[in-house]
Amino acid sequence: MSRPARVLVLNSGSSSLKYQLIDMDSGDRLASGLVERIGERSSRVVHTPLAPAGGRRERTERVADHGEALRAASAELRADGLGLDSPEVAAVGHRVVHGGPRFTEPALVDDDVLAEIEKLVPLAPLHNPANLMGIRTARELRPDLPQVAVFDTAFHATMPEHAYRYAVDTATADAHLVRRYGFHGTSHAYVSRRAAELLGRPLEDTNVIVLHLGNGASASAVAGGRCVDTSMGLTPLEGLVMGTRSGDIDPAVVFHLSRVAGMGIDEIDELLNKKSGLVGLCGDNDMREIRRRIDEGDRAAELAFAVYTHRLRKYIGAYTAVLGRVDAVVFTAGVGENAAEVREAAVAGLEGFGLAVDAGRNAVRSGEPRLVSPEGARVAVAVVPTDEELEIARQTFALASSRDGGPEKRHA
Numbered sequence: 165m166s167r168p169a170r171v172l173v174l175n176s177g178s179s180s181l182k183y184q185l186i187d188m189d190s191g192d193r194l195a196s197g198l199v200e201r202i203g204e205r206s207s208r209v210v211h212t213p214l215a216p217a218g219g220r221r222e223r224t225e226r227v228a229d230h231g232e233a234l235r236a237a238s239a240e241l242r243a244d245g246l247g248l249d250s251p252e253v254a255a256v257g258h259r260v261v262h263g264g265p266r267f268t269e270p271a272l273v274d275d276d277v278l279a280e281i282e283k284l285v286p287l288a289p290l291h292n293p294a295n296l297m298g299i300r301t302a303r304e305l306r307p308d309l310p311q312v313a314v315f316d317t318a319f320h321a322t323m324p325e326h327a328y329r330y331a332v333d334t335a336t337a338d339a340h341l342v343r344r345y346g347f348h349g350t351s352h353a354y355v356s357r358r359a360a361e362l363l364g365r366p367l368e369d370t371n372v373i374v375l376h377l378g379n380g381a382s383a384s385a386v387a388g389g390r391c392v393d394t395s396m397g398l399t400p401l402e403g404l405v406m407g408t409r410s411g412d413i414d415p416a417v418v419f420h421l422s423r424v425a426g427m428g429i430d431e432i433d434e435l436l437n438k439k440s441g442l443v444g445l446c447g448d449n450d451m452r453e454i455r456r457r458i459d460e461g462d463r464a465a466e467l468a469f470a471v472y473t474h475r476l477r478k479y480i481g482a483y484t485a486v487l488g489r490v491d492a493v494v495f496t497a498g499v500g501e502n503a504a505e506v507r508e509a510a511v512a513g514l515e516g517f518g519l520a521v522d523a524g525r526n527a528v529r530s531g532e533p534r535l536v537s538p539e540g541a542r543v544a545v546a547v548v549p550t551d552e553e554l555e556i557a558r559q560t561f562a563l564a565s566s567r568d569g570g571p572e573k574r575h576a
């Protein structure tokens with residue numbers, strides 16, 4: 165039998181589990197799926213095998229937690245002959261959102277790594293518990309299989325101290341691990357590399373600003389393939405305006421709401437993480453719906469769009485200053501890849517920086533990396549679809565295949 169070359173990638177969100185089974189020899193996605201509304205009264209399980217075409221299955225049932233979600237996914241895979249029990253599976257790759265100061269590279273999971281991820285739960289209370297449950301359940305299902313944790317924070321570990329340190333009392337900050345970590349690193353790494361390829365430049369000599377605009381959104385400044393600054397901070401709340409998160413605000417808003425509005429700390433946490441951003445400004449967090457409402461003359465939707473794109477322009481300006489020379493501004497993830505109006509508005513007025521979009525190119529819809537700036541522009545504007553799952557699968561497969569490299573290579 166040929167060596168096992170399939171990797172199951174798990175991406176656990178706070179209330180969802182996305183999975184893909186990828187064949188590393190062919191690059192094929194043998195199956196993908198999604199369990200949504202985990203923990204709610206009725207959850208949705210959607211499973212799509214590569215073959216047969218049209219073999220998509222969907223059902224609703226109650227899925228109590230991420231452990232049950234993985235068991236449901238595993239049953240779907242098994243029904244297609246692609247179960248975790250199959251000898252062709254080489255490893256499971258887990259997206260872990262917070263790796264703290266320690267994990268600057270992917271880690272082969274053992275009890276020590278699990279304990280460390282557990283310690284970081286207070287820094288990512290919505291994400292790390294779900295990630296842990298996915299890892300524990302996968303280990304139960306196939307105890308002999310290598311499990312690899314790939315951290316959202318890892319790519320940002322190269323930031324210089326003046327970028328990651330907050331101007332907060334050093335002793336307090338150090339005692340409580342308070343600093344900028346940054347997230348969506350797997351996407352920023354993948355997209356900045358693909359952008360250099362698109363430009364036909366060596367990665368080592370390419371400076372890009374990556375705008376990852378999904379439900380969560382973050383910007384990063386990447387110089388020669390290394391992150392030098394990023395907009396998310398201690399947690400995924402800082403920086404850009406997001407679907408439901410505020411991004412940058414004056415921290416004194418928290419004191420004010422506590423003292424003047426009498427709100428509790430958990431209530432404010434929920435306000436800023438779940439009831440702010442686009443949804444807080446206009447009631448919708450889906451950019452498609454916001455564009456539709458703007459076309460109907462809806463004032464709140466217009467304002468939400470304006471606040472969102474104003475923040476993007478500020479970060480493009482700031483990271484242009486951080487990088488000194490910018491070769492490309494690159495848009496990715498759900499909004500970045502699809503919303504031409506957002507790309508146009510994000511660079512509007514930045515001609516002085518060499519930035520502009522060509523209306524015809526910007527209107528093209530495609531799943532391929534592409535330039536949307538005018539021919540001969542000083543700074544390229546590009547769309548590069550992200551693929552966090554493929555990147556996690558690659559890092560997982562590389563580490564699982566080199567397992568004899570010794571435990572010291574497994575984590576920093």
Ligand SMILES: Nc1ncnc2c1ncn2[C@@H]1O[C@H](COP(=O)(O)OP(=O)(O)O)[C@@H](O)[C@H]1O
Nearest residue numbers: 377378379380449450451452497498499502503
């Ligand atoms: N065709 C589209 N036009 C505009 N926005 C879109 C389109 N498709 C998706 N989006 C936006 O992308 C968001 C989801 O992005 P995605 O990267 O999938 O998010 P996440 O991985 O954080 O769940 C949606 O909330 C929506 O705002």
Ligand SMILES: CC(=O)OP(=O)(O)O
Nearest residue numbers: 347348378379380400
């Ligand atoms: C870290 C983070 O914000 O992730 P997501 O965009 O998946 O919510």
Ligand SMILES: [Mg+2]
Nearest residue numbers: 378379380497
């Ligand atoms: Mg995402």
